[in-house]
Amino acid sequence: MNEELSAGVDGLIDKLAGWLRELIAMAPNLLLALLVLVVFGFLARRIERLSRRLFARLSGQESLTDLLAGLARVITVLVGLFIALELLHLDKTVTSILAGVGVVGLALGFAFQDIAANFMSGVIMAVRRPFAHGDLVEIAGVLGTITEVELRATHLRALEGHDVMVPNREVFQNKIINYTRTPERRVDLEVGIAYGDDLRKVREVTLAALEAHPDRDGSKELKLYFTGFGESSIDFVVQMWIGRADQAAFLAARSEAIIRVKEAFDGEGITIPFPIRTLDFGAKVVGGESLRDEPLRIAREG
DSSP states (O other): OHHHHHHHHHHHHHHHHHHHHHHHHHHHHHHHHHHHHHHHHHHHHHHHHHHHHHHHHHHOOHHHHHHHHHHHHHHHHHHHHHHHHHHTTOHHHHHHHHHHHHHHHHHHHHHTHHHHHHHHHHHHHHHHOOOOTTOEEEETTEEEEEEEEOSSEEEEEETTSOEEEEEHHHHHHSOEEESSSSSOEEEEEEEEEOTTSOHHHHHHHHHHHHHTOTTBOTTSOOEEEEEEEOSSSEEEEEEEEESOOSHHHHHHHHHHHHHHHHHHHHHHTOOOOOOOOOOOTTOBOTTSOBGGGHHHHHHHHO
């Protein structure tokens, strides 16, 4: 028993002595590896600051700038770590780390594919910049102004006043209507007039009513097109351009246009008809009774 214990202790001492000799032999490489980590740590901070300035000029998006600058710092640190491991002759460790990173990345990609899709869409939009803060846009059926653009979602302040958060994947995949990119906007006013009115006179009166509209862009021509025969009216649309694109100006211009057209029609005796419905009280209902007698029957039953 004592011999076995003595052999075990001797083996342990030999093992520790071997590790000590290896540590002494690797001391220069270990010091060099630590120096590499310190240098790359300092370099990573410098690269992050330089990257932040560069990306801020290129993209103009704070969230994207933070992401890319942080990514540049992480890559720099990883490069320093791999070099340090190579200096310590830990090639298998480097290979294992890379393999593990790949497997973990693949698993996370499947588990969080929606988040990843929103994230990548946010990065692409930050580069392409289809809109900016304060723009009036319509996205996925929501009309509002851009209040915040994150890498995961885009925030809009709807015209009703509430905040709407749209995932970037939906923003990227849907049609985006930006009303702020152009300095002007067109007002389309749809009107119906009675069948008995003179269409040429209607055209003349309508254009004259809108000619002096205070918000109208005089550099663009007023246009009026008759569009069809409705159930109780002949329909037309008049197109007028205004010099502002914001929603308040658009609504005010359209409201003033409606007032001016209505006043002009009233002054010229032009009729904007009500919907007409014809009721035939001679029609037969179930049982052969006439609708003409229905009110009397209901009165008697009451």
